Amino acid sequence: MLKFTEIPLEGPKKESDLERKKHFKEIYSRYAKKKAEDQAARCSQCGVPFCQVHCPLHNNIPDWLLLTAENRLEEAFELSSSTNNMPEVCGRVCPQDRLCEGNCVIEQAGHGTVTIGSIEKYITDYAWDQGWIKPIEVNIERSQSVGIIGAGPAGLTAAEELRKKGYQITVYDRYDRAGGLLIYGIPNFKLEKEIVLKRTNRLMESGIVFKLNCEVGSTVSFKSLKAKHDAILIATGVYSPHSINLNKNNASNVVQAMEFLTASNRKGLKDKVNDFDNGRLNSYNKKVLVIGGGDTAMDCVRTAIRQDALSVKCLYRRDQKNMPGSQRDVCNAIEEGIEFNWLTLPINYIGDEKVKIVNVINMQLGSPDETGRRQPEQISGSEHEIKSDLIIEALGFDPENIPLMFKEPNLQVTKKGTITIDFKSMMSKIDGVFAAGDIVRGASLVVWGIKDGRDASKNIHNYLEQKNSTFVKLSNKEITHAI
Ligand code: FAD
Ligand code: SF4
Ligand code: SF4
Numbered sequence: 001m002l003k004f005t006e007i008p009l010e011g012p013k014k015e016s017d018l019e020r021k022k023h024f025k026e027i028y029s030r031y032a033k034k035k036a037e038d039q040a041a042r043c044s045q046c047g048v049p050f051c052q053v054h055c056p057l058h059n060n061i062p063d064w065l066l067l068t069a070e071n072r073l074e075e076a077f078e079l080s081s082s083t084n085n086m087p088e089v090c091g092r093v094c095p096q097d098r099l100c101e102g103n104c105v106i107e108q109a110g111h112g113t114v115t116i117g118s119i120e121k122y123i124t125d126y127a128w129d130q131g132w133i134k135p136i137e138v139n140i141e142r143s144q145s146v147g148i149i150g151a152g153p154a155g156l157t158a159a160e161e162l163r164k165k166g167y168q169i170t171v172y173d174r175y176d177r178a179g180g181l182l183i184y185g186i187p188n189f190k191l192e193k194e195i196v197l198k199r200t201n202r203l204m205e206s207g208i209v210f211k212l213n214c215e216v217g218s219t220v221s222f223k224s225l226k227a228k229h230d231a232i233l234i235a236t237g238v239y240s241p242h243s244i245n246l247n248k249n250n251a252s253n254v255v256q257a258m259e260f261l262t263a264s265n266r267k268g269l270k271d272k273v274n275d276f277d278n279g280r281l282n283s284y285n286k287k288v289l290v291i292g293g294g295d296t297a298m299d300c301v302r303t304a305i306r307q308d309a310l311s312v313k314c315l316y317r318r319d320q321k322n323m324p325g326s327q328r329d330v331c332n333a334i335e336e337g338i339e340f341n342w343l344t345l346p347i348n349y350i351g352d353e354k355v356k357i358v359n360v361i362n363m364q365l366g367s368p369d370e371t372g373r374r375q376p377e378q379i380s381g382s383e384h385e386i387k388s389d390l391i392i393e394a395l396g397f398d399p400e401n402i403p404l405m406f407k408e409p410n411l412q413v414t415k416k417g418t419i420t421i422d423f424k425s426m427m428s429k430i431d432g433v434f435a436a437g438d439i440v441r442g443a444s445l446v447v448w449g450i451k452d453g454r455d456a457s458k459n460i461h462n463y464l465e466q467k468n469s470t471f472v473k474l475s476n477k478e479i480t481h482a483i
Contacts, residue, residue, distance in 0.1 A: 091121025152180020154437025157453025
């Protein structure tokens with residue numbers, strides 16, 4: 001260990017921008033064994049590991065780095081997966097520059113961070129290859145059942161943890177596939193879908209029942225779920241898109257980020273997508289304009305360039321330094337040929353059935369508001385036009401109206417529409433109904449969804465233990481009845 005002075009930081013190989021633009025595969029390759037060991041050996045084994053402090057899951061990073069450097073990969077995998085239900089997903093999609101790696105002590109000292117995310121991904125990919133990751137074996141089945149609404153990272157994690165304890169679990173999701181934003185939001189070039197499918201298949205093989213194409217509030221009622229299960233977890237994410245309130249006159253070429261990304265991910269999964277095939281959600285040969293500066297906007301611009309757009313521009317009202325998205329993704333987008341119009345605000349759409357021109361105005365950063373963030377101000381006289389064939393609005397998401405959707409007025413929500421919970425027990429205002437993930441935090445990160453899912457499972461377990469602490473050995477027939 002402590003090799004950071006002799007071994008320089010070296011990330012996994014990144015495919016050249018020219019090549020990677022031709023397909024949707026992940027752009028980073030996996031470390032070879034020797035490279036992973038060398039990079040792990042750069043760690044200085046800090047007594048107070050700031051990487052671990054700043055990982056939302058408090059992963060035991062220094063210890064699994066040591067085990068990797070010593071070629072004890074099975075132990076490294078056991079340790080890493082003891083705190084994280086999807087380490088290979090986090091290794092790929094966490095904004096490490098803001099979390100573990102950004103706080104690595106040797107990064108702060110100017111030597112370049114330990115490549116924690118890439119090593120985490122390496123360990124778990126290797127574990128999958130070796131067949132170390134198996135369906136959950138439940139020793140003692142419990143009679144109590146838990147209904148989980150939402151098969152995103154928060155719901156899946158809670159399902160896994162509760163199943164390990166022997167509960168009968170049913171996960172309900174309105175999509176036709178499990179995974180939430182892992183499957184239909186995040187594009188393949190960041191997270192290939194086989195990775196997600198492996199995880200969800202394992203949960204299915206572990207006895208967790210998935211009711212897909214099942215929207216709570218329409219396909220089944222929330223009331224019926226409450227009557228059926230001993231506890232409920234709401235993990236429905238946030239899906240109501242922010243709007244810039246420009247008059248788009250029902251123009252068919254102004255689309256929301258999620259419909260655009262879902263269509264692209266579905267094509268990757270070989271689904272038939274009419275709105276892609278008829279061109280509405282396809283960037284091929286078009287001048288594409290993406291409005292927004294977060295992770296979703298970066299995913300849209302990089303998807304559009306891979307769909308052979310004529311040109312792709314990104315409009316953002318602040319500057320690069322103040323973009324909310326991961327800087328790694330912004331840099332990748334720049335390399336891939338995206339043109340960024342920073343400090344630019346759209347003010348008008350022009351066109352009838354199709355918007356042909358977007359009027360924009362230049363901005364400057366003024367004084368900071370109460371949060372300390374400098375506010376963008378319009379520069380009068382700087383209005384100009386940008387021509388476009390496809391406009392994608394990627395401005396963030398709010399929660400849907402869950403009490404209305406569930407026809408459950410007793411479900412209390414905050415002013416922002418997120419579900420109100422007791423932060424200790426994670427229970428909502430309704431007895432036995434818990435909530436976790438984006439629907440509580442607002443739009444957040446995969447790793448926080450996993451953390452919330454783990455915490456919710458502990459709280460649900462405590463709640464159910466207090467209600468009825470007896471173990472019941474169920475026959476297969478009884479298990480089928482309980483779910
Ligand atoms: P979700 O993943 O949204 O899952 C919620 C599930 O609930 C969905 O499957 C939905 O179909 C289901 N559902 C909703 N309502 C109902 C209902 N009434 N009945 C049944 N089912 C219902 N985070 C990162 O860490 N790194 C990234 O690179 C990253 N990229 C992102 C890119 C995009 C385009 C987006 C939109 C988000 C990205 N995020 C990223 C954020 C991350 O994906 C989310 O924070 C995370 O998925 C939240 O997990 P969740 O389980 O709370 O919700
Ligand atoms: Fe870093 Fe995310 Fe892994 Fe934590 S889960 S160690 S923040 S990559
Ligand atoms: Fe190793 Fe960096 Fe974590 Fe210290 S902060 S234990 S050097 S990874």
